[in-house]
Each structure stands twice: as C-alpha cells, then as structure tokens.
Amino acid sequence: MGSEPIERRVAYIGDRLKGSKCPFCGKEYFRTRKYCGNCGRKSLGKMEDIDFFYEKGVLETCTVVREPTNKFVKLGSYIYGIVSFHNGKVRVPGRLTDIIIRSDEPVNPENFEGREVVPRFRRRYSVDRSDIIPTISLAFTFADEYYPYQQYDITKPSKEYDVPGIVGYGVYISRFRIKEGAMERSVPFIDEDAITAAVEAGKLALIHSGVDHRLIGKVYVGSESNPYAVNPIASKVAQVLKLGEEEKAEGVQGVDAVDTEFACKAATSMFKDAMALVYYPRNPMDYVMVIGADNAQAAPRGEPGGELDFFVGYGGAAFIFGMRDVIAEVEGWYSCTSDTPDFWRRDLEPYPRHGGRFTGEPAYFKHIIKAGKKLMEKMNLKPSDIDYFVCHQPNPTFPARAAATLGFKPEQYLPGLQVSKFGNTYSGSSPIGLAAILDQAEPHKRIMIVSYGSGAGSDAYIFITTSQIKDKRERQKFTVKYQAENKFINYVDYATYRRFKEGL
Amino acid sequence: MKEPPAIIGVGRTRFGEHYELDPEDLIDEAGLMALDSAGIERKDLDACYISDYLLQVTNKIGLEEGFMSQILEMNIPIEKMRSFSSALMNACNAIEAGKYDVVLVGGMEKMTDRWSKIRDNLMLLVDHWSYYAGGTPESNHELLLREYIKEYNLRGDDQQKLMTTLAHISVKNHRNAVLNEYAHFRREIDVKRVFAARAEEQKMLGLYDFAPISDGATALILASPKKAKEYTDNLIYVVASSLATDFISYPSRTYRSGFLASRIAMERALKMADISLDNIKILEVYDQSTVLEMISLEDLGFVERGTAWIKLYKNFEDFKGYYDVDGRQVYVNTNGGLKADGNPLGATGGAQIFEVVKQLRGEAGQRQIKPDGDFLYGCVQEIEGFGTKVYVHILGREKGGK
Numbered sequence: 001m002g003s004e005p006i007e008r009r010v011a012y013i014g015d016r017l018k019g020s021k022c023p024f025c026g027k028e029y030f031r032t033r034k035y036c037g038n039c040g041r042k043s044l045g046k047m048e049d050i051d052f053f054y055e056k057g058v059l060e061t062c063t064v065v066r067e068p069t070n071k072f073v074k075l076g077s078y079i080y081g082i083v084s085f086h087n088g089k090v091r092v093p094g095r096l097t098d099i100i101i102r103s104d105e106p107v108n109p110e111n112f113e114g115r116e117v118v119p120r121f122r123r124r125y126s127v128d129r130s131d132i133i134p135t136i137s138l139a140f141t142f143a144d145e146y147y148p149y150q151q152y153d154i155t156k157p158s159k160e161y162d163v164p165g166i167v168g169y170g171v172y173i174s175r176f177r178i179k180e181g182a183m184e185r186s187v188p189f190i191d192e193d194a195i196t197a198a199v200e201a202g203k204l205a206l207i208h209s210g211v212d213h214r215l216i217g218k219v220y221v222g223s224e225s226n227p228y229a230v231n232p233i234a235s236k237v238a239q240v241l242k243l244g245e246e247e248k249a250e251g252v253q254g255v256d257a258v259d260t261e262f263a264c265k266a267a268t269s270m271f272k273d274a275m276a277l278v279y280y281p282r283n284p285m286d287y288v289m290v291i292g293a294d295n296a297q298a299a300p301r302g303e304p305g306g307e308l309d310f311f312v313g314y315g316g317a318a319f320i321f322g323m324r325d326v327i328a329e330v331e332g333w334y335s336c337t338s339d340t341p342d343f344w345r346r347d348l349e350p351y352p353r354h355g356g357r358f359t360g361e362p363a364y365f366k367h368i369i370k371a372g373k374k375l376m377e378k379m380n381l382k383p384s385d386i387d388y389f390v391c392h393q394p395n396p397t398f399p400a401r402a403a404a405t406l407g408f409k410p411e412q413y414l415p416g417l418q419v420s421k422f423g424n425t426y427s428g429s430s431p432i433g434l435a436a437i438l439d440q441a442e443p444h445k446r447i448m449i450v451s452y453g454s455g456a457g458s459d460a461y462i463f464i465t466t467s468q469i470k471d472k473r474e475r476q477k478f479t480v481k482y483q484a485e486n487k488f489i490n491y492v493d494y495a496t497y498r499r500f501k502e503g504l
Numbered sequence: 505m506k507e508p509p510a511i512i513g514v515g516r517t518r519f520g521e522h523y524e525l526d527p528e529d530l531i532d533e534a535g536l537m538a539l540d541s542a543g544i545e546r547k548d549l550d551a552c553y554i555s556d557y558l559l560q561v562t563n564k565i566g567l568e569e570g571f572m573s574q575i576l577e578m579n580i581p582i583e584k585m586r587s588f589s590s591a592l593m594n595a596c597n598a599i600e601a602g603k604y605d606v607v608l609v610g611g612m613e614k615m616t617d618r619w620s621k622i623r624d625n626l627m628l629l630v631d632h633w634s635y636y637a638g639g640t641p642e643s644n645h646e647l648l649l650r651e652y653i654k655e656y657n658l659r660g661d662d663q664q665k666l667m668t669t670l671a672h673i674s675v676k677n678h679r680n681a682v683l684n685e686y687a688h689f690r691r692e693i694d695v696k697r698v699f700a701a702r703a704e705e706q707k708m709l710g711l712y713d714f715a716p717i718s719d720g721a722t723a724l725i726l727a728s729p730k731k732a733k734e735y736t737d738n739l740i741y742v743v744a745s746s747l748a749t750d751f752i753s754y755p756s757r758t759y760r761s762g763f764l765a766s767r768i769a770m771e772r773a774l775k776m777a778d779i780s781l782d783n784i785k786i787l788e789v790y791d792q793s794t795v796l797e798m799i800s801l802e803d804l805g806f807v808e809r810g811t812a813w814i815k816l817y818k819n820f821e822d823f824k825g826y827y828d829v830d831g832r833q834v835y836v837n838t839n840g841g842l843k844a845d846g847n848p849l850g851a852t853g854g855a856q857i858f859e860v861v862k863q864l865r866g867e868a869g870q871r872q873i874k875p876d877g878d879f880l881y882g883c884v885q886e887i888e889g890f891g892t893k894v895y896v897h898i899l900g901r902e903k904g905g906k
C-alpha cells in the first residue's frame with residue numbers, strides 16, 4: 001500500500017532533484033534546506049533554490065546489484081552507486097538505467113566509475129496496480145552514450161511574428177529497439193512509460209527552443225497509453241518541467257495542464273488550440289506546449305488485437321507554439337471527424353481492439369485524404385506547392401499510399417516517414433515525422449502534416465519554415481536522425497520487448 | 505574516579521531460525537538465563553531497557569514494554585530502544601545518575617518470521633533515499649569496499665590480496681563459531697568457498713562475506729557498583745559507553761572509506777575509560793560484512809588507516825587466533841562475529857557483550873582466550889544503520905584508569 005503524501009513529497013524533490021545553495025559560502029545540498037550548516041543563522045531563509053535536473057554528474061563509485069529489494073526485482077541486475085554533482089559539492093545515490101545486465105554477466109565497476117552521467121526521469125520501482133506510480137530522477141545514463149548531455153539555456157527572443165507557429169520541439173525515442181525484417185521499432189526500457197516519454201519530449205523541446213519554462217501558459221499531453229485511467233500526465237509534466245510561474249509556498253505551478261485523447265491524433269488536434277491561445281488578442285499566452293507520447297499498446301500476438309503487436313513503438317514529441325522566434329509559421333488548417341470505430345479500448349481492458357480490414361479504406365485513408373485534399377483546396381495549393389508531406393504512420397505502407405493518392409512524390413514524403421525506424425508511436429507518430437522534417441528543412445519551405453486518429457478523424461496543417469529554423473538547429477543534438485541511427489541502440493528479443501513494454 | 509556500573513549476569517538464546525518461538529519466548533529465555541547467572545530474582549529489578557529494530561514489521565508487535573511487563577509480572581519502568589548497545593547505554597546513564605540500582609537489559613529480534621518482506625524495510629531504515637535509488641543493504645558494503653580500494657589505490661595483486669584477506673576474515677569467524685554453542689552457523693568453511701560464492705553470484709562480495717539474518721534474544725543484568733558487589737565478586741565494569749552519529753545518507757558523507765562515527769565513538773570511549781588501546785585484548789566488531797570487520801579495525805584505531813588489508817593478509821598467512829597488528833595483539837570476534845554467530849539486529853549487541861563478559865570472566869570454555877600480559881579489558885562496537893550510529897562499550901575486570 002502506498003502513501004500518497006509520501007509519494008507527493010518524494011516525487012516533488014526527487015523528480016527534479018531539488019536542492020539548496022548557501023549564498024554566503026556556496027555549500028550545496030540535495031533536498032531543499034532552510035539554512036546552511038556552515039553559516040548557521042545568518043543563512044536562515046536566504047538559501048537559494050537549485051536543482052540538478054539539467055546537470056551533468058559523475059558516477060564516482062559503483063557496484064552491481066543482483067538481488068534488489070522487493071520493489072526493484074523487475075529491474076533484474078543493475079549498476080548502483082554514488083553520483084557527484086558540481087565537483088563533489090553534492091553526492092546522491094543513483095541507479096544506472098537503460099542498461100541490460102545479464103545475471104551471469106561479469107561487471108567491473110572500474111569500467112563505469114569516473115564517467116559522466118545525466119539524470120533521467122523514470123519510474124522508481126514496482127507498486128500494486130492500484131497504487132500511485134512512483135517516479136524519480138535518481139536514475140542516470142552515461143552522458144557519452146545514447147542520450148547526450150545538453151544544457152538548457154534560456155534565450156531571450158529576438159523577433160516577433162505576425163502569425164503563430166512552432167518555436168521549438170523535441171523528440172524522445174528510447175534506446176531499445178526490436179528489429180523484425182526491415183522494420184525497427186522503439187521499445188521502452190522497463191522503467192519507462194508514456195509519462196516519462198512525455199516529460200523527456202517536453203524537456204528536449206525546452207532545450208531546443210530556449211524558451212523560459214516559466215512562460216509556458218498551458219501544456220497539453222495527448223496519449224492513449226496513460227498508465228492511469230484517471231490522473232493526468234500533463235500535471236506531472238508541468239511539475240517536473242516547472243512550467244509556468246512557480247508558486248513555491250504551495251508547490252504549485254501557474255500553468256494550465258490537460259490530457260487529451262483521440263487515439264493517434266490526441267496531440268495534433270491541440271496544435272490549433274495552442275496557436276489560438278498564443279494569438280488570443282486580449283490576453284495571449286507567451287507559449288503553449290503540446291506533447292504526443294505513447295507506449296503504444298498492443299495485445300500479444302495471436303490474441304485479439306494482437307495484429308497491432310507487429311507495429312507498435314514507443315516515444316513522444318513535444319512542440320512549443322508561440323509568436324516569438326518562430327521556426328515554422330502556420331499557414332492553415334483543416335480537420336474532419338466521423339463516428340468510425342476502427343480501433344478502440346473499453347475501460348478496464350488492457351489492450352485495444354482493432355477493426356482489421358475496416359481500418360484501411362473507410363477509416364485511415366478516407367480521413368487523411370479528405371483532410372489533405374480539403375486543406376490544399378482551402379489554401380489554393382497543389383501538391384507541387386508543398387515541399388514536405390507527412391501523415392500518420394501506423395505501418396510503412398499506409399502513409400506511402402496515402403501520400404501517393406494525394407499526389408505527393410517520395411522525395412516529398414520520405415523525409416517524414418519514420419515508422420520503419422521507430423514503429424507506430426500512436427500520438428507521437430505524425431508529430432515525430434514532422435520533427436524529422438523540421439530537423440532538415442531549409443527556411444521558407446512548406447510542410448503539410450495530416451494526422452489520423454481512430455474513432456475517427458484527421459487534422460491537417462500547413463507550416464512554412466522561417467529563417468530562424470537554422471539558428472536553432474544547433475541547439476539540439478538529440479535529433480530524430482541521431483536517435484534513428486545511433487551506435488548505442490540496443491536491440492532486444494521479442495520476450496524482452498514484451499516484458500519492457502509491460503513495465504515495472 | 506567514579507565507579508562505573510557493572511554487569512553481573514548475562515544470558516542469550518541460540519541464534520538462528522526459531523520457527524516455534526515467539527519473540528516473547530526468546531527474551532524470556534535470555535532474561536531468565538541472565539537473572540540466573542546474576543543470582544538475583546525478578547523482584548530485585550528496578551527497571552528494564554529492551555531493544556529491537558523491526559518487531560513492528562516482522563511480528564506486527566508494538567508496545568514491547570507491555571509484554572515485558574507481563575513476562576516479568578512487574579510494573580517497573582520499561583523502555584524500548586532500537587539496538588542492544590543503545591539499551592545498555594541508557595541503562596548505564598540511569599544507574600550513573602543514581603536513578604536505579606539493578607536493571608535488566610534485553611534485546612530480541614525475529615527476522616525469519618517475515619524474512620522476504622523485510623529487505624525493503626531494512627534498506628528503508630538504512631536510508632530511504634538510497635532505497636529509492638535502488639540501493640540494497642549489501643550494495644552499501646560493496647560501495648564502501650570500492651571507496652576503500654580507490655582511496656588507497658589498490659590494484660592488481662594488491663586488490664587480490666585485499667579480497668583474500670576478506671575471505672580469511674569469514675573463514676576465521678566461521679571457525680570461531682564452531683566452538684560457540686549458541687552460534688547460527690557452526691561449520692567451517694574455506695577461502696575457496698568464499699571466492700566461489702563471489703564468482704557464482706558475479707559480485708564483489710558473496711554469500712560468505714555477509715552476516716545472515718537471525719532470530720534470537722540476549723540479556724544482561726547491570727547494577728550499580730555498590731549493589732553489584734553485594735551479589736558477586738566476579739563483576740565486569742562498563743568502563744566506557746559512547747555513541748557517535750553520522751548522516752543517514754552514506755553517499756552524502758565526506759568520509760566514505762570508513763565510518764567517521766566509529767572513530768569518534770572510540771576516541772570518546774578511550775577517554776572515558778582512561779585506558780589505551782594496548783589494554784584492549786578482545787574486540788567484538790560489527791561485521792555485517794567482512795569489509796566492515798577489516799575497516800572497523802582501522803576506524804577503531806587498532807590498525808593504521810589504509811593498511812589493514814595487507815597487515816591482516818600477513819596475519820592470515822600463519823594465523824594464531826588473534827590479529828597481531830601495529831605492535832598489538834587483539835582477538836577479534838571470538839564468538840564468530842555477526843557472520844557466524846548470527847545477526848538478530850536488536851539482540852546482536854547483547855551477544856557481543858555476552859562474549860566479552862564470558863572471556864573476561866574466564867568462562868568461555870573451549871573458546872577461552874589467553875592473551876599475553878594482563879587480560880583486563882575488552883571492547884564492543886555496535887552499529888545502527890550503515891555507519892549512522894556507532895556505539896562503543898569498553899568492559900573491564902577493573903574500573904578503568906591507568
């Protein structure tokens with residue numbers, strides 16, 4: 001049985017690795033304190049807030065844990081040790097994550113000690129299915145491996161735009177993949193889920209945009225794999241990323257946060273809402289964040305709904321919308337909706353069901369083609385006026401066929417086609433494709449994105465890149481290509497993939 | 505010098521698995537033995553200090569004072585502490601303050617009743633943030649070992665010698681326990697077996713490097729010096745009772761290749777007893793792991809820091825039953841230590857005291873040591889948590905002072 005107040009307090013400190021710093025002698029603490037042990041009373045109430053969320057540490061000393069405590073058993077064997085920050089000013093206990101260690105595999109601590117590590121926001125340990133999910137950032141990965149250390153530098157905006165658009169974005173795909181035939185799919189590590197992917201994507205979007213996290217007015221998280229039926233992902237994202245102005249006394253963030261659900265279009269649907277909020281004439285928000293993240297669900301093969309198991313992926317994408325330092329202005333949008341039940345999951349069911357052949361023509365193709373055609377009509381554009389096209393990617397064949405039907409050529413749609421690298425990341429699917437295009441598009445290019453959500457509907461948008469897209473590009477090392485073609489990718493077998501997906 | 509309180513009787517149960525006994529039964533057995541060996545009646549008791557760590561978790565029992573009152577059928581003051589050394593220290597303080605004359609000190613634990621479940625509780629007790637990060641009780645000992653290896657730059661052959669020394673410590677403690685009728689494990693092992701367990705588990709420290717978890721109870725009768733002499737001539741003085749503390753979170757400590765609290769507690773104890781280390785011939789250290797026996801010898805001042813690994817290594821080439829280090833001879837963990845005697849947390853310190861009292865009184869039977877020179881003092885180190893609280897008690901056939 002968990003304790004909600006304890007979970008709240010541990011996560012409040014541990015998710016962000018909050019601490020304090022003495023303004024007089026510089027002594028630092030993990031966990032917030034009201035006074036400094038060196039300076040005593042004069043420091044009372046004057047301690048500065050610090051946190052180690054965006055910091056780089058060093059794994060000083062470590063060992064391998066092979067017989068974890070009961071709540072960590074599903075993690076198997078793992079490296080555990082002491083991580084120091086700021087040249088030893090602060091030391092914390094930490095577990096290395098994203099590493100598979102076989103039970104009989106020798107581990108020499110000397111191979112790990114002294115290396116730089118980055119804190120990662122993860123599930124803490126296993127609890128009962130009915131309990132609050134514990135999280136913590138005392139999980140670390142090596143800074144020189146898959147997930148690079150990146151500073152978060154808040155940048156003062158230099159240019160105002162007349163039209164809202166994308167200010168920055170981030171894509172998070174896990175280190176693990178399953179490869180079957182020509183298709184690779186991303187697999188969460190066992191301590192990852194839709195919540196951790198949403199936070200990672202949001203964090204990467206902040207890093208890329210340089211936007212002050214305090215200026216985010218609202219965050220939307222679209223997902224169909226929230227591990228909670230009731231309890232938002234967005235509140236976790238807001239708290240961990242400290243979105244909006246922090247009200248310290250109460251530990252609340254001055255931000256609106258909400259989860260949205262409409263199968264795989266849960267995030268794209270909110271793009272226009274986000275842009276409307278930053279454009280709202282009376283009381284505009286500075287920035288709005290939209291995240292699509294999924295640990296895409298599928299029943300095991302052979303069971304009803306098991307056909308999805310060949311295509312599901314894991315990951316998320318976050319976009320920050322605003323009116324300043326825009327990298328892609330919105331030109332137009334169109335959405336269509338019908339009551340077409342091609343994919344659904346009833347309450348209390350663990351996996352979604354799938355309408356089989358019904359999902360193609362009357363669902364996916366009908367909506368995507370309708371939305372794409374209508375938007376081009378509305379904007380008076382031909383396919384040749386559009387530089388890049390990306391749509392929802394449930395498998396490698398559907399998006400190519402949809403693109404061709406709309407009149408797009410491979411050079412227009414291939415840059416955004418990422419499904420054979422990551423699988424279907426559901427709410428993250430077309431947004432990750434859009435990000436892959438933004439990663440490489442030159443200024444003044446026209447991009448069309450058409451999402452698809454079962455149930456069913458499509459959102460189509462046209463964006464035009466600005467000259468600032470190139471300026472911001474160097475701020476993000478963790479690009480879609482970097483994650484797709486990384487030498488630290490770890491391929492797992494089918495059994496491991498299923499186990500990791502089920503999580504802690 | 506003021507006369508210190510004295511131990512006039514000791515008792516204990518066998519350590520191990522006691523499926524058939526409740527914690528009350530265990531403390532009853534140990535308490536009766538202590539009363540009997542002191543030659544006193546229950547009605548002579550003025551107060552009682554008892555200790556356990558986890559009965560609330562393992563047996564869902566709180567208010568141990570109540571069942572103690574019921575066992576004794578008395579209404580005397582009874583207080584519950586965590587470790588046996590803590591109970592003893594509080595008993596000493598009360599007697600020295602003149603509050604009581606005769607006190608029963610008892611410790612008990614039933615680790616095996618819910619053993620698979622208490623690992624998490626044990627680690628949460630050690631440090632909850634380390635627990636949240638995935639730490640285990642064993643991993644802390646391995647981190648301590650790594651810190652030691654790095655601090656003294658032990659590589660290659662030196663590191664191999666260190667690991668061999670640790671194996672010998674386990675072998676030595678198992679051998680000692682063979683002669684201890686109360687011990688949890690009474691069988692010899694060899695160095696090969698210690699290494700084999702490490703290799704099999706693919707860990708720095710294996711099964712034979714760690715103390716087990718045990719059930720058991722221990723007790724002693726502590727009396728004011730005046731009262732003690734009315735009962736016996738064969739009394740053992742508690743000439744020093746000291747405690748030092750350290751941060752709950754091991755990673756956040758500045759000194760991590762040993763326990764600062766051990767060093768401070770020992771310095772204070774020697775000052776209290778007004779004796780030198782040379783006067784201490786027997787030492788019971790809190791060897792939750794073989795690493796901790798080695799490092800405690802350094803922390804307590806018996807071996808120069810950073811040298812125990814090699815000095816003990818040389819001792820073990822031709823082991824004589826005691827450590828001959830830095831010009832001193834000291835017998836360590838003659839009862840088998842926590843490793844082989846067993847480790848029922850709240851009772852463990854009582855078994856350490858039991859051993860030193862028996863040895864000082866010359867009542868240790870086959871285990872009896874006969875050190876060179878005067879055999880007057882022995883020392884007991886008990887640790888709560890991972891170096892978070894360290895108690896040092898110095899016991900003597902004399903009252904201390906040079």
Ligand SMILES: [Zn+2]
Binds near residue numbers: 027038040043
């Ligand atoms: Zn200070």
